[in-house]
Each structure stands twice: as C-alpha cells, then as structure tokens.
Amino acid sequence: MTAIPTVFGDGIIDVHVASGVARITLGVQTSASAAIKDGKPEPSAMVVVPVLQLPNLARVLADVTRQIEARAKEVAAGQAATQSNQGQASQNQSNQGQPQDQVAGAFRFNG
Template identity: 45%
Template structure:
C-alpha cells in the first residue's frame, strides 16, 4: 500500500457540502500572517459525524493529559483554577479513535 499524504493544517479556509460530500479546504498561516491553502479534506456527509466525534474525543484526551500534567507540576493548593487551561500540551501520546 502506498504511503498516505501528510497535510499540515492549523485552520480551515473554507468548508462546503455538495452532492452529499463535505469539502474542507485546510489552511496554514503563511509567513505574512495570511492563511494559505494546504490541502483539501473530503468526507462523505454520512461519515462527518463520526469524524467530528473522533476529533472531539482526541481534543478531550489532550485536555485531560494537559490538566494531569499541570496537576503533577504544581500542588493543587498553589495552582489557581485557570492555570490548567493554559498548561503546556503533552509532547505525544497515542489516540485510538
């Protein structure tokens, strides 16, 4: 099997639905601060909820790992509640969506 292309994106430039297919133009921030297209994600509309659910679960896991890391870094009595919201993200972990 051929390798799948890797597309880096830090945003969505445009999204639309036509003929039962969701098309999202992914974007990266260019050196001038303006977004530039980096690729397109094409998903059958029937599979969009499952894809969104997987991304939501991934985000929840990342948030939980960041809070766990922040809790270990500073005792609970010293850290204000908002401190965990801006905690650094863990370097890597595996998600089984």
C-alpha cells in the first residue's frame, strides 16, 4: 500500500468549479498568518473532485457530522450522569480526591 499525503485545513478558503471539476482550497490558520495577513488563513492544500461526485462527498461529510454530534451528546449525557452519581456518592461517603478519567473518543466512518 502506498502512502498518501496528509493535509490539514481549518476551513475552506475557496471553491472553483470549471470543466466539470471542483477545486476546493483548504486553509490553515497559523500564528504567522494571523500576524501578517490580517488573520486570513493560508492555503494548505487543494482537493480536486469531479462535480458529479460532489453530492456523494457532501452526503458523507453530513453523515460524519451527524455521527460526531450524536457522539458528543452521548459523552455529554454520560458526563452528566457521572457527575450526578459522583454527587450522590460524595453525599454518602467522603471525597477521596481522585480525578475522573476521561477517554478521548475516536471512530472511523466507512461510507
């Protein structure tokens, strides 16, 4: 398997569509760009997608966004329940001062 380049983008700077191809310019915000370019992000990469594939790309990104929101709600509900349980436990016994373990969640979406 060949290595593929990994790029980072804080957001989208520009989208240009011509000849059936969408060119999406990703941008990254750095301390240098904030100081020098009035806070405008610098281009970091360009994603080139056939226009006919844009609906599929948008669908997958929307699905991933929904999954992230659902996971965030699950984590928030779990933390609220844990805090509630800890509050009840501290009323029943003395607080031992142990911090709550937090696990960062990660998942893969295969659409």
